Amino acid sequence: MEPITDLATCLLCGAGASPALNLPRFAGAACQGCAQRVGHLLVQDPTSLTDIWPLLADDVDDEPEPSVQRADGKTVELRQVIAEMKRELSVEDRMKLAEMYGEIGLIREQLEECGRVLVAAPAAGLAQRALDVLFSEELCSPRGIEELRGRMFPA
Numbered sequence: 001m002e003p004i005t006d007l008a009t010c011l012l013c014g015a016g017a018s019p020a021l022n023l024p025r026f027a028g029a030a031c032q033g034c035a036q037r038v039g040h041l042l043v044q045d046p047t048s049l050t051d052i053w054p055l056l057a058d059d060v061d062d063e064p065e066p067s068v069q070r071a072d073g074k075t076v077e078l079r080q081v082i083a084e085m086k087r088e089l090s091v092e093d094r095m096k097l098a099e100m101y102g103e104i105g106l107i108r109e110q111l112e113e114c115g116r117v118l119v120a121a122p123a124a125g126l127a128q129r130a131l132d133v134l135f136s137e138e139l140c141s142p143r144g145i146e147e148l149r150g151r152m153f154p155a
Ligand SMILES: [Zn+2]
Pocket: 010, 011, 012, 013, 014, 015, 030, 031, 032, 033, 034, 035
């Protein structure tokens, strides 16, 4: 989707958003700075955002993490190996990974991956793709923007 206009106002910080990232469901836009702040929130403390994205509460670590053995014989958690592999990915590939997580129903992973994409402050096109997922009707609470605004810019 194309940015609506270069003169849109960010729904989160209230400043001019240029380039503007679309939040069509909330009839407005966000600036890139706020998109990155949303990413940081998602990466740092996802479980505090369940009133905005209810599916972040999905199966939070109730199963033991599987372990794998490395070539050097060391046993490590699978999650650690995956984190190391992901570090090699480009931001675009991480966005593709987020979209794939969605297709296979791993929504919590999808939301967190979108957060990591935003933290990397990608070009507007990629940030837009992450926001399209995060602020979709399926995943984001109807009050999501208000809740986020209150958290990012406490009155
Ligand atoms: Zn903003």
